[in-house]
Amino acid sequence: MDLKELYQEIILDHGKNPRNKGKCKDFTNDAKAHNPLCGDKVHIYLKLNKEKQIEDLSFEGEGCAISLASASILTELVKGKDLSFIKKITEEFLNMLKNKTKITINSITPDQMTTITSLSGVQEFPMRVKCATMAWHTLLSALEKK
Amino acid sequence: MDLKELYQEIILDHGKNPRNKGKCKDFTNDAKAHNPLCGDKVHIYLKLNKEKQIEDLSFEGEGCAISLASASILTELVKGKDLSFIKKITEEFLNMLKNKTKITINSITPDQMTTITSLSGVQEFPMRVKCATMAWHTLLSALEKK
Amino acid sequence: MDIKNIKKEFPIFKQKINGKSLVYLDSANSSQKPQVVIDKISNFYETEFSNVGRSVHTLAVKATNRFEASRDKVQKYLNAKHREEIIFTKGATEAINLVASSFGKKYVNNGDEILITELEHHSNYVPWHYLRLEKGAIIKFAQVNKDGDVEIEEIKKLITKKTKIIAITHISNVTGAILPIEKIIELAKEKNIPVLIDGTQGAPHSLIDMQKIDCDFYAISCHKMYGPNGLGILYMKKKWVDALPPYQGGGGMINEVKQQEITFADNHTKFEAGTMQTAEVVSFAESLNFIEELGITNIAKHENETLEYGLEKLRMNNSIKIIGSPKSRGSVLCFTLKDIHPHDIATILDEDGVAIRAGHHCCQILHEKLGMAATARASIGVYNDKEDMDKLSEAIKNCQKVFKN
Amino acid sequence: MDIKNIKKEFPIFKQKINGKSLVYLDSANSSQKPQVVIDKISNFYETEFSNVGRSVHTLAVKATNRFEASRDKVQKYLNAKHREEIIFTKGATEAINLVASSFGKKYVNNGDEILITELEHHSNYVPWHYLRLEKGAIIKFAQVNKDGDVEIEEIKKLITKKTKIIAITHISNVTGAILPIEKIIELAKEKNIPVLIDGTQGAPHSLIDMQKIDCDFYAISCHKMYGPNGLGILYMKKKWVDALPPYQGGGGMINEVKQQEITFADNHTKFEAGTMQTAEVVSFAESLNFIEELGITNIAKHENETLEYGLEKLRMNNSIKIIGSPKSRGSVLCFTLKDIHPHDIATILDEDGVAIRAGHHCCQILHEKLGMAATARASIGVYNDKEDMDKLSEAIKNCQKVFKN
Ligand SMILES: Cc1ncc(COP(=O)(O)O)c(C=O)c1O
Ligand SMILES: Cc1ncc(COP(=O)(O)O)c(C=O)c1O
DSSP states (O other): OOHHHHTOHHHHHHHHSOSSBSOOTTOSEEEEEEOTTTOOEEEEEEEEOTTSBEEEEEEEEEOOHHHHHHHHHHHHHHTTOBHHHHHHHHHHHHHHHHHOOOOOOOSSOHHHHHHHHGGGGGGGOGGGHHHHHHHHHHHHHHHHOO | OOHHHHTOHHHHHHHHSOSSBSOOTTOSEEEEEEOTTTOOEEEEEEEEOTTSBEEEEEEEEEOOHHHHHHHHHHHHHHTTOBHHHHHHHHHHHHHHHHHOOOOOOOSSOHHHHHHHHGGGGGGGOGGGHHHHHHHHHHHHHHHHOO | OOGGGGGGGOGGGGSEETTEEOEEOBTTTOOOOOHHHHHHHHHHHHHTOOOSSSOOSHHHHHHHHHHHHHHHHHHHHHTOSOGGGEEEESSHHHHHHHHHHHHHHHHOOTTOEEEEETTOOGGGTHHHHHHHHHHOOEEEEEOOOTTSOOOHHHHHHHOOTTEEEEEEESBOTTTOBBOOHHHHHHHHHHTTOOEEEEOTTTTTTSOOOHHHHOOSEEEEEGGGTTOOTTOEEEEEOHHHHHHSOOSSOSTTSEEEEOSSOEEEOSSGGGGOOSSOOHHHHHHHHHHHHHHHHHOHHHHHHHHHHHHHHHHHHHHTSTTEEEOOOOSSBOSEEEEEETTBOHHHHHHHHHHTTEEOEEEOTTOHHHHHHHTOSOEEEEEOOTTOOHHHHHHHHHHHHHHHHHTTO | OOGGGGGGGOGGGGSEETTEEOEEOBTTTOOOOOHHHHHHHHHHHHHTOOOSSSOOSHHHHHHHHHHHHHHHHHHHHHTOSOGGGEEEESSHHHHHHHHHHHHHHHHOOTTOEEEEETTOOGGGTHHHHHHHHHHOOEEEEEOOOTTSOOOHHHHHHHOOTTEEEEEEESBOTTTOBBOOHHHHHHHHHHTTOOEEEEOTTTTTTSOOOHHHHOOSEEEEEGGGTTOOTTOEEEEEOHHHHHHSOOSSOSTTSEEEEOSSOEEEOSSGGGGOOSSOOHHHHHHHHHHHHHHHHHOHHHHHHHHHHHHHHHHHHHHTSTTEEEOOOOSSBOSEEEEEETTBOHHHHHHHHHHTTEEOEEEOTTOHHHHHHHTOSOEEEEEOOTTOOHHHHHHHHHHHHHHHHHTTO
16 A cells, blocks of 8 residues: 555645535536545536536535545546546546556546546555545436436 | 262152142242243242241142252241241252252251252252252242232 | 364364263254354454444454455345345344334334244244334234144235234244245235244255345344354345334444434444444354355255254154154254153253253243243254264163153 | 553554554554453353353353353442343443333333433434434433533533433543543432433443442443453443333343233343343453453553653644543543544554544534534553554654645
8 A cells, every 4th residue: 555646746736725616606416425434525516508518517525635636636527528428437437446447538638647547546545435436426416316 | 060969869759759739728828930041930839827837838830850859848848847947948958059058957857858958969050050949939939928 | 174074173072071072952042163263253353353434544444344245245145135135233133123123113003913923932022022012013923733834824814904014933943844934925925015034043054045035034143153142134125224214323323413313324234333243243254154165055954864863763762752743844853751851851961961952942932832831952053963863862861761761 | 461561462463554563543443352352252162152041051051150250240340239230232332222212111201301412422312312203302412611521510501300311421432521420420319310321431441330430321332341342231220120121022031921921031131132142241251350450540540641641742743633621531532633634644644553543433413513524533542652652643744744734
């Protein structure tokens, strides 16, 4: 296990200065989640347009660096994207943490790839996987709601 | 531990042919007991006269050889005796089984002494001590009732 | 491992009892533990112990993983559909109390009927009796027939529109009868009545496939399955996990706790309040490994052969009366001996190293019916063999000698 | 045995965690087990195991004697007046559930009040919440003051004619506050209100004398007292043993069972349904031996010195905020670190072999009050020493380095 892998610069940065925090305007969907064992919370707001793209999204949350960074990275990655991209990236992300597979989706920039894989260090810390995945599960719930 | 000590002739005899079985006539006091763990039961009936002697007594019961023999021997020993004798002999009997002390009471015949000490083998079988003592405790309860 | 040599896996058989080899015939009461299970407990406490599910440090992670792996193992062993269907309890008794309490609270009202049988262990009667006291429920007893069986027709007869649940034992711990649970469950399903199976005697001796049996609740005591004390399993069908209210309240089973309101976990953990029996849960996985290595059907076959041999032996002794002659018999052999009380039998047999149980075996209703306050019971585990049955038979003869019968 | 060298009695400390010596600071969650206790479990299973109280064969006698000797041991250790006042449960959580259920059934009605505190662990709130749901009881929360204490005046203020029971923790598992239980009990006695003490954190760290404390109920978790998992103790004053109805139903707790009626045992066994945790009960006697050999007051003194030293160390770090400054503090030290979430602290400390816990510690009400979702907690056991505190302090500094704070 390597702490440096877990707490990479990118993660510390997103943890300290999470992007897209707050409640975005005119959101159409939202969902929240809460881990009763540790008290972490996340609430995701998003605005779906007619083309089924996420026009805007944001989150509110309390939690550790991993959970905040993960939510923040998530919002950056999926903003402006359509449902099929979101399903695919989420699936790959969850798989990366659970089964240590790689991200293969090719419609993201190298920078984005670096950012999302910065969270792969969580693999080695099973009790922290939930911190990293909560926002992603919550995004899926938000999309399911109407 | 010695089975022959536990199942002496006298005990087998009393177990098979318990004395004073049934419900004695004109009983003034009675009490019953029941061991929920094994199902043993005993019901003691006795007739106290004005001199506070047990004029007559008997028992009904279900149980193992030890419990029947103990009840039978008890009824033989205390019939016609007064309260102070009964208290003393009961105390000594219970002590014999619990603390392996000797019976010292001198108002019983050598035969009676042999009979009551025949139950001392139960000492070595802790799970069976209750079988041997139940009737004696029940006698005390019967005497306390009015 | 070989069943023929299996005694050597159990350290208890190393000692002498009253100078004799131990013939342990009290497995229906509690089974002995193989060394691997005992070692797992020590090893866990020595190298991996921590409280589970609550901390994030290395030991907590190890312990939590082991604990949840054990749940997975139980799920697989029982072929349950979801891991959330596996709830850890203190024992079968607590498992049944949990169902009676949670199900009763929500679904049982005044005049509703609970259908059990005369064969039931007190653990599958007293919890329902509480619903009689608290809710005015009615308990109906399916009668046991002269062979010690409960027939499907008897159950059918007693089902009414008011029947809220059927709670029956898988195998009787007195007559040894294997009840026709599949048929009873089928019948109940037609009428939409949930079924609880008291599997305390069933699980150690038969292949349990929850998706095949398809009951709503199945209760198990791990200590009768070569496992540790203080642990039980309640299989609860997913729909009930979702529907039933929690049982005990405490740490771990909540969602959110406020001064005016509490919301509960929405999965199996709502039934697992407080610190769990981590070492017990972890080591029980070894018990299942042990069983799987031998194969439960091989175990059952071996036990059956042993039992049949023993029955034949004992039938040759005219003073012995065998209790019950069920169509199919689990690993239990209750008997009485002419003019000798079961307690005396148990004490005298012990002198020969033969450990049996005497009493009503927590089945007073049945003993009342049999007209006996107590019976003697020899019950079989994987470690018993024909030689044990020979010794049982000889010890009974010695017992008769002591009593000069 | 010597407290200075006591780590070597605990096998868990033989291993390295992430290449470092283990600094175990999670004892309030669960304590580690000394080798003697672990060995007792194995030894019991290997040579004496059998079900207790039910059979008369040699192993059953040995097991029963050991089991009941353990009850005697607990009675003596707690200086309870009667052995019947000692009830074995699954844990403190079950102990409190038992009281809430049995006491509540008989004595709590609509509008009656239950007085607890904002410090309570979920295990001493959720069971009472059930009485709110089922009986319409009202739960009143004595407020915690800014130091993390609950003052006697606050309790006094909340007592009314409707107060049916007071249920309070002995030592808070978050602020470490040692509550003035003797005074509260005195006060309650004047008003004839029974008191339950959640002794889960109290018993491992203080001399417990039931005749001196003189409460009605006292709940203990054995796994926090160097004892096995899956076992708790409920001290219940004799008059309540006599008065309260049974809790779970099953084998062993009955008197007579008929089809229409059941009578229950008239002593502590009415609260002990089903097969008990024999091995756990038996081995817990060793835990008490272990504690007695060192002396509980010596243990408390050693722990206090360790704690005070640690507090001082941590106070020197300006980024650390210590939670609570109670008048007297038990073996618990909760803290937060500027701009670093407790979970991150716990994970990073673990890298240095330092095992702490992060979260709400099953005290959401209190954390709500503190305005924090989570805190980090270092809790002390007999095996901790000043060196451990130094390592904790260093590890926190490393943590700040990782976060560049
Ligand atoms: C103060 C307090 N009460 C109750 C409990 C519950 O104890 P257990 O989980 O062992 O039942 C705990 C421990 O978690 C505690 O710290
Ligand atoms: C048929 C049956 N049901 C229930 C029980 C209760 O199991 P436990 O005492 O392990 O909870 C037993 C065992 O004693 C049993 O034989």
